[in-house]
Amino acid sequence: MPRQTEIYWSWRNVDFSMIGERIKDLRIARGLSVRDLAALAKVDKNTVLRVESGKPVTYKVLHRVCECLNTVPPNLTTGPKAGKEKPIRIHRHDDRKWIITFNMKGSKTGLPDFSLVPDQSDRTFFWEQQYVSGVLQSHDCALAGGRLQAAVLEVFMPMHKGASHAGEEYVYCLRGEVKVTIGTEATVLHTGDSVTFDSSLEHNFAPVDVEAGVLPPQILMVWIEGAASDYSPSDLN
Structure with missing residues (x-):
């Protein structure tokens, strides 16, 4: 089993000033005040100000703030800052990062989600x-203030x-077969199949009949975020 220090080291050497600037850029791009973000993340206003000023915070706090901004911590440490880039964005193969999505109950990784x-x-x-439940390769390709996001997910188990x-x-199903459940409706995607849906509906992914020694299913996810006014704490719980 990999050692925690070999995987989790990056969060002990992060540039918190860069994280703070990008958190602030994302908050403003989504039309949220400091007080709004604090309420969504269920932290106090001073904690958000601390994050945005570039001071160190716990991984738990950073994770909660990122959830409310519809991003993940690794995306805060790479790429140009919002407002300081051209109207195009390139994600290079060498920039790819695989991260844990969610630990399963009884997991023995010893790692927090999104490590x-x-x-x-x-x-x-x-x-x-x-x-x-799987590993995610988040593509750091969003434009400054943009709402289009993309990621590749290897599906191990349902979240x-x-x-x-x-x-x-x-x-879009890149490899294998994936069961996609949207609300109360479920469908199976085979390699080359795709589905588009209202993402305010609860959705989940699960592998279908994966045999031993066969690589897990892989999907490409592309989503357009709703307006900041569309968000509510219930959306983010």
């Missing part, structure tokens, strides 16, 4: 042991709780 897992051997280990967020989502 970096750079090595394929580590991802394979977590897949075989069924420690996590313990479905996701929902304001906006629309498109899912």
Whole structure:
């Protein structure tokens, strides 16, 4: 099993000033005040100000703030800052980062959700042991103030709780077979199939009949975030 220090080291050496600037940029782009973000993240106003000023915070706090801004911590440490880039954005193959999505109950990874897992051997280990629901390769490709997001997900198991967020989502099956449940409706995507849906409906993904020694299913997710006024604490719980 990979050692925690080999995977989690990046959060002990992060540039908190860069994280703070990007959090502030995202908050403003979504039309949220400091007080709004604090209420959504269920932290006090001073905590948000502390984050945005570039002071160190716990991973738990950072994770909660990121959820409310519809991003993940690794996206805060790479790429140009909002308002300081051209109207195009390129995500290079060498910039890819695989991160844990959600730990399963009884997981023995010892890692918080959204920790970096750079090595394929580590991802394979977590897949075989069924420690996590999957691993996500978030594409750091959003324009400044933009709402279009993209990621690749390797689906190990269903998430313990479905996701929902304001906006629309498109899912394309890159490999294998994936069961997609949207609200109360379920469908199976085969390689090359796709589905588009209202992402405010709770949605979840699960592998279909994966055999031993076969790579887990892989999907491309592209979503457009809803307006800031569409968000409510219930969307983010």
